[in-house]
Amino acid sequence: MNIKIVGRKVNLRENFKELVQRKLSKFDRIFDEDADATVTVTLEKNRQTVEIMIKQRGMLYRAEATAPEMNEALDDVVAALGNQIRRNKKRLERAQKMQPVELPDTYYDTPDEEDEPEIAKRKTFYVKVMTVEEAILQMEMLGHTFFMYRDGDTGEIDVVYKRRDGKYGVLEPEG
Template identity: 60%
Template sequence: MKYNIIGRKVNLRDNFKERVYKKLGKFEKIYSEDAEATVTVTLEKNRQTVEVTIRDGAMVYRAESTALEMNDALDVVVDILGGQIRKNKTKLSKKMKAETLEQYFLENRSDDEETMQEEDYSVVRTKT
């Protein structure tokens, strides 16, 4: 994953950059090497805003948080991104599972129709 760390109206220290690498590093196993993470830190009066955007192919994950300390905002952003990734992962797995089940039923339905056509049932009604 490629990192792009931008500071607007604030000078970023090396320990914050290392913290960004450490926090976002746990997402590297999910994304390909071509994924790009853009971290933007903005200072507004006494608030600091951290925005993180991760692009991997067609997928885009974005989170933003504002706090008094940029480290606190970064922690919140990482939690939000983790939730988004988890949600998308379960959504994709359910979709893949549903597609495979649907395909299985379509393949087996033709076999069931043949057996039903072979067996002829006659319904006898009696009045009691």
């Protein structure tokens, strides 16, 4: 796994970078060598936020944790990512078309008994061509936290969403 470590508003020490390498090496048996992991550490006031995002074959795995200490946040985010992978183990195996991966139960928390997600509702609707600003306005008028639309410039289907910090984000297809 290729690991990139980024510090925002903080200088990262070498021993922390080595700790990140060691903690993420536990996922080497799950992800291929071509998987890309980005670890972002952000300092805000007296809180440290660690975010880990792993990309492999079009699949994206992300977890984030905030704590007063950087190492504590790292432990929390690695555990959260491990739990996420554990819960989605069967879907992960099917998506990656790989041999079943045996993960030790002692490393992760016990997942809920959930094999397949239950789809409660399915909707179809016309995807209108509009700008990002129009999509945000439409989303706000509907009182939703996300909205799907066709971008007028690219012709691609994008999703605009409201972030926890009150700002907006746009999801665009890659490639």
